[in-house]
Amino acid sequence: MEILEKAQEMQKKGIDVVHLEVGEPDFELPECVANAVHKAVDDGHTHYTHSLGMPQLRAAICNYYKQQYHVLVEPEQVLVTSGSSPAILLVLMVLLNAGDEILMSDPGYACYDSFVQSAGGVSKKFNIYESDGYQINVSAVQQMINQRTRGVFVNSPMNPTGVLQSPEVLKQLAELPVPVISDEIYHGLTYGCTARSMLEFTDNAFILNGFSKLFAMTGLRLGYVIAPKKYMRALQILHQNLFISACSLSQYAGIAALTQASNDVENRRKIYDARRIYLIERLRGMGFSIEIPPQGAFYVYVNAQHMASDSYKLAFDILEKAHVGVTPGVDFGSNGEGYLRFSYANSIENIEKGMNRLQQYIISKGL
Ligand SMILES: Cc1ncc(COP(=O)(O)O)c(C=O)c1O
Incomplete structure (x- = not known):
């Protein structure tokens, strides 16, 4: 929630933020x-x-x-x-x-x-x-x-x-x-x-x-x-x-x-799946190891310990420098420290924009 609130503050100042931290479908009601x-x-x-x-x-x-x-x-x-x-x-x-x-x-x-x-x-x-x-x-x-x-x-x-x-x-x-x-x-x-x-x-x-x-x-x-x-x-x-x-x-x-609503649900499920496949491919391309691709919900959870040990600080830094919202793993328990959660409850265009920005961030940090 703190990442989301910070992101909203940045948006009020006119900064374009890509939200990959939210656990809420981006679709309207069927x-x-x-x-x-x-x-x-x-x-x-x-x-x-x-x-x-x-x-x-x-x-x-x-x-x-x-x-x-x-x-x-x-x-x-x-x-x-x-x-x-x-x-x-x-x-x-x-x-x-x-x-x-x-x-x-x-x-x-x-x-x-x-x-x-x-x-x-x-x-x-x-x-x-x-x-x-x-x-x-x-x-x-x-x-x-x-x-x-x-x-x-x-x-x-x-x-x-x-x-x-x-x-x-x-x-x-x-x-x-x-x-x-x-x-x-x-x-x-x-x-x-x-x-x-x-x-x-x-x-x-x-x-x-x-x-x-x-x-x-x-x-x-x-x-x-x-x-x-x-x-x-x-x-x-x-x-x-x-x-x-x-x-x-x-x-x-x-x-x-x-x-x-079964037809709407099935159409959306296919859209989520395409986003999931794209997001996993991009994250892998940036050096995140995803050994077993997640097969449910709308999250990809990755080990980011090679970037930083403090996932909370890392998520804030990604938000401030790359303008991408992600959720720190420590939010889900101390055993989640060092991990990040990416949500694909967002359009493929936004996911692509978010991944491009994250890639630039990783390059600029020399990670
Ligand atoms: C695992 C899990 N359970 C329950 C909920 C609560 O959902 P709601 O109260 O909207 O049904 C959430 C919401 O993010 C969730 O991720």
């Missing part, structure tokens, strides 16, 4: 989704909905999981929230008493730890490494489990690495004696492979998902959690008290997204 919002306004659907979410949307989510993963989810297992972020918080509030522990990877999505702390818990991190293709070492995770452990996060495809965990790793995670909190927000954004849902491996899982990434609906704030039935009443009571319901208009948009 047309069918925008139409559904307008229609919902015209039809006066502007009131609170059921606290679990509209029945039609929950049914559409169940159908979607059936079609995509051949798993049976019942509507009473689905809670619709304002983005997946509140769903993460609610799950942790239900699972954690003060001092209880949640396991998560380093690097990993930075906000998980903030949610755990807000719910009174403690995050315990396990490292994942480039040399292992960023696959989780499940026996190491198993050894961290104790009486206070309440769950383990998995995010596949993953922010920041763009990597998918192998089915074997997912299967091993499913066999752990604690629930898996599976963040499936980047599902559908995969290139040459398919993401597997944790529900294909176990029912002892909380599935977090939403419409922000695949359907480019970040501002509509719509997400959901699929949970084992025994937790649903507690989740619903918390949701009623803290949030009442998700936005009614966005829920109509969500139904349209799940039932009508």
